[in-house]
Amino acid sequence: MKIATIDLGEKPLFLAPMEDVTDPSFRFMCKRYGADMVYTEFIPSDGLIRDASKALAKLNIFDYERPVGIQLYGHEIEPMVEAARMAEAAGPDLIDINFGCPVRKIAGRGAGSGMMRDVPKMVEMTRRIVGAVKLPVTVKTRLGWDDDSKNIVEIAERLQDVGIAALTIHGRTRAQMYRGEADWTLIGEVKRNPRMTIPVIGNGDIGSPQQAAGAFDRYGVDGVMIGRATYGRPWIFTEIRHYLTTGRLMPQPSVRERVELAKLHLDKSLEFKGEKGGVLEMRRHLSCYFKGLPDFKATRLKLVTLFDPDEIRATLDYVAETWGDFDASEIVPQPLSHNV
Structure with a gap:
């Protein structure tokens, strides 16, 4: 095309x-x-x-x-x-x-x-x-x-x-x-x-x-x-x-792989928009990487309220350590806003 x-x-x-x-x-x-x-x-x-x-x-x-x-x-x-x-x-x-x-x-x-x-x-x-x-x-x-x-x-x-x-x-x-x-x-x-x-x-x-x-x-x-x-x-x-x-489906990324993707996304957001803007922009994305994890509410709240990039990275590491063995096929991303 x-x-x-x-x-x-x-x-x-x-x-x-x-x-x-x-x-x-x-x-x-x-x-x-x-x-x-x-x-x-x-x-x-x-x-x-x-x-x-x-x-x-x-x-x-x-x-x-x-x-x-x-x-x-x-x-x-x-x-x-x-x-x-x-x-x-x-x-x-x-x-x-x-x-x-x-x-x-x-x-x-x-x-x-x-x-x-x-x-x-x-x-x-x-x-x-x-x-x-x-x-x-x-x-x-x-x-x-x-x-x-x-x-x-x-x-x-x-x-x-x-x-x-x-x-x-x-x-x-x-x-x-x-x-x-x-x-x-x-x-x-x-x-x-x-x-x-x-x-x-x-x-x-x-x-x-x-x-x-x-x-x-x-x-x-x-x-x-x-x-x-x-x-x-x-x-x-x-x-x-x-x-x-x-004609075949790929396996879904593991929780640990998603953590690394989220870190990369965060790094790019900081690179393009600086610390304050980069963190604020990432909040709409971070928890989406992990939608479907059990008992995740408190951790999700941290991810969408923290301001310090190092604390966000530490929280993402905690996600990998805590849910690293969770079946990734059960993680269902959830839309945050609308396609225009």
Whole structure:
């Protein structure tokens, strides 16, 4: 599969852009364990234009994570065009437009999936951004605003016609938020549409190698994007690739192996964000590595409240010593927030 000239190989696996999750340290972990394409957290166009420090910091990308996309969102065309130019200057491999975030403060202002209520504006914004940058432009969106307006087949054609290089579809409407099961039927319909020539990437409820294989086989998508299932499980990309290649499941990492992964993740978080920011960012991830361990509540509380990195490392060593012989297949990672 190719996005413009970016060759991602056969059946590529994508890390979904997720607010407050896909920072450089988490992207490092997922890339290390087989993600073929990663994205920044989504960045507000208004924040970039105002030179807001938080928005600007999200432009930081690194050679180890290539190919990498910068994802933008906004509700006005001119600021989005200007933000796209700023994002291009940061040196990513592509620019991705977020037309999928269902959160009220985003969609309620007409950004994210809110743009699905104004398809002409969505198409015009996309056309302007494609014309303003030299990099490939891609889009991530949903099936429609609600059950009465599942218009993704039409939207996909119109976005392709204005020049996007690939389309990612989350299998829910905005009204569903993250409730219920993702419906891949329309994703498959978009892919089967003879008018569609760009890659179609499916997203939603992929939490196992079998589900990823089924998405490729049943719906014919060019790629699969994974969001919440990566929490506490960045190796899921390796699991899926192994299953796609061999048809067999890999054993789950042991508790001791997970401790070492958590330490590496912590080290990278500290490297990229300093001690205070690095520790605070890691709190959303640490206990996810060990979800399912018995009698873990007190230790989990320590992991998410400690400030000193050495104390966190010591607590992780305690986890290895105490639960080192626990059956790792019983550890079930739990999502912390939502895929946008």
